[in-house]
Amino acid sequence: MVAKLAIPPGCAPVWGLPHSAHDATADTPWHNRSMTEALLVLYFVVLFATLIFKSRVVQGPWLFLLRAFFPNWKFFHAVGYVPHLHARCARRDESGQLQWTEWLSIYPRRKRRVIHLFHNADTNLGMGQQNLVDHFWSDLNDLPEGADPRQLVTYSMMERLVELELQAHHGAHTQRQFELRMVLDDVDGMKDCYTMLQSPVTACPGV
Numbered sequence: 001m002v003a004k005l006a007i008p009p010g011c012a013p014v015w016g017l018p019h020s021a022h023d024a025t026a027d028t029p030w031h032n033r034s035m036t037e038a039l040l041v042l043y044f045v046v047l048f049a050t051l052i053f054k055s056r057v058v059q060g061p062w063l064f065l066l067r068a069f070f071p072n073w074k075f076f077h078a079v080g081y082v083p084h085l086h087a088r089c090a091r092r093d094e095s096g097q098l099q100w101t102e103w104l105s106i107y108p109r110r111k112r113r114v115i116h117l118f119h120n121a122d123t124n125l126g127m128g129q130q131n132l133v134d135h136f137w138s139d140l141n142d143l144p145e146g147a148d149p150r151q152l153v154t155y156s157m158m159e160r161l162v163e164l165e166l167q168a169h170h171g172a173h174t175q176r177q178f179e180l181r182m183v184l185d186d187v188d189g190m191k192d193c194y195t196m197l198q199s200p201v202t203a204c205p206g207v
Contacts, residue, residue: 081182083137083196087162089173089204098175106133106165132157137180140197149197163204177201 085106090098107130116123136154149155162178178199184192 081184081192083133084181084183085133085158085162085178086181087166087176087178089166089170089177090175090201091173101170101173103179104165104169106161129161132161133180137182137196140180159199159202174204175201176204 086103087106088101088103090100093099132154136152136158139152139154140149143149143152158178158180162176166173166176179195180197182194182196183190
């Protein structure tokens with residue numbers, strides 16, 4: 001007579017190995033894991049394609065808002081000129097002549113504090129503003145020859161940024177103007193600078 005070993009219900013007869021805990025991945029359908037892997041591969045394929053093929057420039061005012069979620073990575077291509085935004089404003093004196101202020105550099109340089117390790121909204125705002133300047137510089141490079149940059153969405157956003165900064169630093173004024181300068185720096189300071197764009201003198205809103 002051959003003796004038979006009774007196996008409790010729900011247990012698998014794995015000889016020579018201790019019964020392990022329940023494996024949660026075993027219940028995961030194979031097609032779910034395959035879909036995850038396929039999406040991961042697709043992500044890297046799209047990422048690689050964006051590095052090779054030149055995409056079209058988004059110009060629509062509504063589609064442009066999507067770019068707020070994506071920084072301009074062109075500054076990683078090479079060490080070179082960096083776009084800097086400068087602005088000035090004027091008000092009329094008693095004789096009716098415009099009195100201009102000095103050029104103001106609108107660039108995120110904030111004082112560092114220990115609290116910034118936990119909460120640093122002001123620096124984040126400054127970096128977002130500089131990212132907008134980078135997008136404006138990129139849009140200017142992509143403009144066709146002879147095109148009017150004032151039609152760009154980023155141009156209007158530059159005007160708004162300039163107005164806010166001038167109001168904060170100089171108060172009420174009647175005229176404003178801004179420049180986009182390309183600056184080449186090194187450890188010893190500024191090596192070279194040239195003006196890429198100078199806006200026309202514009203009357204402030206309400207004047």
